[in-house]
Amino acid sequence: xxxKHYILTGATSGLGKSILTLLLEKQAYVTVLVRxxxxxxSLHQYLDKTRLTIVTxxxxxxxxxxxxxxxxxxxxxxxxxxxAGLGYFKAIDQHTNSEMLETYTLNVINFNLxxxxxxxxxVSQCKIIGIGSxxxxxxxxxxxxxxxxxxxxxxxxxxxxIERPHYHxxxxxxxxxxxxxxxxxxxxxxxxxxxxxxxxxxDYLAKQIIDGMITGKTEINAPKWMHVLLRFYQLSPxxxxxxxxxxxxxxx
Numbered sequence: 001x002x003x004k005h006y007i008l009t010g011a012t013s014g015l016g017k018s019i020l021t022l023l024l025e026k027q028a029y030v031t032v033l034v035r036x037x038x039x040x041x042s043l044h045q046y047l048d049k050t051r052l053t054i055v056t057x058x059x060x061x062x063x064x065x066x067x068x069x070x071x072x073x074x075x076x077x078x079x080x081x082x083x084a085g086l087g088y089f090k091a092i093d094q095h096t097n098s099e100m101l102e103t104y105t106l107n108v109i110n111f112n113l114x115x116x117x118x119x120x121x122x123v124s125q126c127k128i129i130g131i132g133s134x135x136x137x138x139x140x141x142x143x144x145x146x147x148x149x150x151x152x153x154x155x156x157x158x159x160x161x162i163e164r165p166h167y168h169x170x171x172x173x174x175x176x177x178x179x180x181x182x183x184x185x186x187x188x189x190x191x192x193x194x195x196x197x198x199x200x201x202x203d204y205l206a207k208q209i210i211d212g213m214i215t216g217k218t219e220i221n222a223p224k225w226m227h228v229l230l231r232f233y234q235l236s237p238x239x240x241x242x243x244x245x246x247x248x249x250x251x252x
Contacts, residue, residue, distance in 0.1 A: 001026040001214065005076065006127075007118065008032050009059060010083030012039040014179025015131060018206035019081060024051055026210065028078075033057040033068075033114075059084050060105055065113050072121045079127030079168075079213070080118060082111050087135075087146025089251040100145055107149035112156060127168045127213055130157045134173050134221070137230045139241055142251040161218065170212050172220045173227065177202055194250075198223075 006023060010016030011032040023030045031053040034040055040054055055071055057064045085107050088099050095103075111130070135147040136154045154171060161169040178199040200222055212220050221227035233240055241248055 001028045001210075003027065003029065004078040005029040005031070006079045006081055007077055008081045008083065009034075009114075010085065010131070012036065015174075015177055015202040015205060016081075016083035018202045019083060019209060020052075022206050022210045027051065029053070031055055031072075033059065035059065059110050059114070060102065062110065062113055065110060065117055068114070068117050069120070072118065075121055076123050077118055077121045077126065078123055079129065080115065080122075081127075081129040081131075081209075082114070083131045085131060085133075085150075087143060087149070089143050089146075091142055092144050095145060103145045104149050104152075107146075108152045108156065111153065115160075124166055125168070127170065128157070128160060129170045129172065129209065129213060130154075131209075132157070132171055132173045134175050134226055134230060136173060137227075138233060139237065139248050140251060141249045168213070168216055168218075170209070170217055170220065172205075172209055172212075172222075174200060174205065174222050175226045176200065177205065 001023070006028055008016060008020055008023070008030055009032070011020045011030075012034055020030060020032060029051045032040060033055050035056070035058045037054045037056050055068070057068060059065065087103055087107070088095060115128070130153060132154050133147070133150040135143065136150040138147070140147040154173070157169055157171045160167065176199050178196075179202055205222055208220055208222065211217075
């Protein structure tokens with residue numbers, strides 16, 4: 001990874017911040033796209049500033065993403081790590097229009113827009129890493145739009161792997177992570193408190209992702225036990241949902 005140039009989103013906190021730290025330790029050059037750069041500047045004393053570039057970009061804004069073609073003119077990009085994402089833990093009819101649009105725009109639509117915008121600058125053997133969710137594999141009451149957006153995100157990444165066989169596409173499906181994501185998804189933090197013992201450590205997960213980038217993995221599913229259970233669930237999902245409905249209401 002020495003001397004490689006990666007574009008990273010979601011770097012101001014949680015998993016993205018852990019990935020950023022490891023990339024800089026590996027002596028990679030990292031350009032982070034952030035809506036509020038001041039959040040990252042507070043970390044400067046801990047980071048290698050000579051290899052870090054901060055670009056202000058609101059990933060909810062199509063115009064700001066399109067303007068990146070001017071920012072990266074003449075540069076080459078070795079990979080994109082899309083760690084930005086959001087969701088709301090509430091019933092379908094309780095989502096506002098803006099919350100629905102936010103969810104699909106950030107989690108799916110603007111990832112594609114970013115990929116298309118940066119395509120001319122990607123090296124032929126580039127890496128595309130998408131931070132998805134185990135939610136893509138199961139029915140989730142009170143988090144339907146989040147799960148649907150992550151399922152769509154996975155489909156895009158899987159298709160990209162086939163369409164661009166010279167790309168290294170790594171899909172990362174995670175269970176709940178101990179990050180500020182939960183503060184927006186559920187301001188009461190009832191889900192985060194209830195399942196605190198199941199939360200993944202973002203630093204450890206970031207190390208798995210970096211290792212996966214180096215070794216060429218195409219998929220990381222963490223925790224493994226959760227992914228195994230979801231495989232069994234997919235054998236007869238409607239039957240399991242009917243008789244074990246309570247399992248699918250844990251975000252209520």
